[in-house]
Amino acid sequence: MSKIAQCSTAGPGVTRLPYTPEHARALEHISDWMRQAGLTPRLDAAATLVGSSASAANGPAVLIGSHQDSVREGGRYDGIMGVLIGCLALERLASEGVELPFPVEVLAFADEEGVRFPTALIGPRALSGRFDPSVLDMQDANSVSLQSALSDFGGTPEAVTTQQRAQDAVRAYLEIHIEQGPVLEQSDAPCGIVTGICGIERNTVTFSGETGHAGTVPMNGRRDALVAASEFITRVHDAARQIDGLRATVGTLSLKPDVVNAIPREAQLTLEVRALSDQVRTEFAASAQVLGTEIANARGVSFAISRTYDQAAVPCNPDLMACLEAAATDEGINAPRLPSGATHDASAMADLCDISMLFVRCKDGVSHCPEEYASDADMDAAIRVTCSYLRRLAAQ
Numbered sequence: 001m002s003k004i005a006q007c008s009t010a011g012p013g014v015t016r017l018p019y020t021p022e023h024a025r026a027l028e029h030i031s032d033w034m035r036q037a038g039l040t041p042r043l044d045a046a047a048t049l050v051g052s053s054a055s056a057a058n059g060p061a062v063l064i065g066s067h068q069d070s071v072r073e074g075g076r077y078d079g080i081m082g083v084l085i086g087c088l089a090l091e092r093l094a095s096e097g098v099e100l101p102f103p104v105e106v107l108a109f110a111d112e113e114g115v116r117f118p119t120a121l122i123g124p125r126a127l128s129g130r131f132d133p134s135v136l137d138m139q140d141a142n143s144v145s146l147q148s149a150l151s152d153f154g155g156t157p158e159a160v161t162t163q164q165r166a167q168d169a170v171r172a173y174l175e176i177h178i179e180q181g182p183v184l185e186q187s188d189a190p191c192g193i194v195t196g197i198c199g200i201e202r203n204t205v206t207f208s209g210e211t212g213h214a215g216t217v218p219m220n221g222r223r224d225a226l227v228a229a230s231e232f233i234t235r236v237h238d239a240a241r242q243i244d245g246l247r248a249t250v251g252t253l254s255l256k257p258d259v260v261n262a263i264p265r266e267a268q269l270t271l272e273v274r275a276l277s278d279q280v281r282t283e284f285a286a287s288a289q290v291l292g293t294e295i296a297n298a299r300g301v302s303f304a305i306s307r308t309y310d311q312a313a314v315p316c317n318p319d320l321m322a323c324l325e326a327a328a329t330d331e332g333i334n335a336p337r338l339p340s341g342a343t344h345d346a347s348a349m350a351d352l353c354d355i356s357m358l359f360v361r362c363k364d365g366v367s368h369c370p371e372e373y374a375s376d377a378d379m380d381a382a383i384r385v386t387c388s389y390l391r392r393l394a395a396q
């Protein structure tokens with residue numbers, strides 16, 4: 001779909017972080033998509049691009065959205081495809097002369113991935129009233145604060161903390177997103193109905209030992225932080241494999257002094273845990289803390305863990321799921337139901353309104369990489385399902 005390619009960036013893959021020139025360029029294209037869909041685009045205080053329908057219809061609005069940002073060297077479809085499909089569905093309904101009896105908005109959220117700053121979901125949290133102003137002090141790798149980055153896009157702390165939507169002004173939120181997994185491909189289905197979105201927590205884990213000359217310090221008696229961290233990583237991984245549906249990932253690891261001929265005195269890693277059950281997730285994280293302490297004691301190093309991020313699991317609304325399912329049937333599509341292991345903007349929009357998600361099949365189930373791909377045919381299926389879904393909501 002050439003429109004998706006409009007928002008590509010210098011390769012490999014796509015790197016479009018929030019509040020960057022790449023973000024600004026994407027906003028220009030997304031604004032065009034919105035205008036072609038009969039929407040009026042405006043940037044809100046969290047730099048969410050909001051495309052509002054001009055219809056005279058009043059009453060609670062139906063919101064359709066996803067995120068414009070990507071991970072580093074990510075894929076072309078994650079997030080932004082959902083914004084495009086929302087626009088194309090409204091454009092198609094308008095071309096068929098369909099006047100929806102409720103206001104509709106398409107939202108392009110600035111930051112869902114949480115790659116540039118150690119926080120995420122700024123846009124949905126500003127709309128739901130759950131925005132924590134303290135995150136404005138968080139800095140990126142270049143010591144640029146979120147507040148300063150946001151101000152480049154016209155956002156101010158006052159405005160971003162006061163743009164909460166009234167719950168009775170919003171009827172529902174729909175997010176269309178690539179599955180980022182293999183289930184739809186295995187089911188030979190172009191689309192799927194999401195039942196719920198996993199909760200997620202991120203922890204910073206630090207093992208601290210003693211450095212020394214790699215050539216002169218005997219092996220016995222070393223207090224090597226990396227060796228302890230390595231045992232922790234392996235045992236946490238093996239423990240997670242025993243729990244159905246739980247995902248535990250150590251995605252980053254940094255060492256000090258991080259030189260080839262010195263024993264690591266510090267190993268700092270991030271442990272991310274996800275599950276559809278918040279209880280399973282928090283119990284696993286607690287067991288990882290016990291394990292870390294046990295390993296540290298056995299290896300004469302110290303262990304510290306601190307939670308830096310968490311987001312509760314959220315169910316999708318059963319009535320909206322049924323409406324999506326019926327819409328898929330209208331289009332001759334048998335859309336399986338499946339949970340989302342990835343988190344989404346919808347996770348935070350659930351604090352504002354009822355949510356539903358439509359997954360689109362992606363090739364080999366891969367995402368967050370340049371190979372990420374969704375076919376035009378499957379995206380067109382999602383456009384058709386979205387049109388039928390909106391028609392069904394209009395008929396209720």
Ligand code: HGY
Binds near residue numbers: 114343
């Ligand atoms: O990490 C996630 O699940 C999402 O892709 N940001």
Ligand code: MN
Binds near residue numbers: 078
């Ligand atoms: Mn995403």
Ligand code: MN
Binds near residue numbers: 071078113368
């Ligand atoms: Mn993603």
Ligand code: MN
Binds near residue numbers: 066344345
């Ligand atoms: Mn999302």
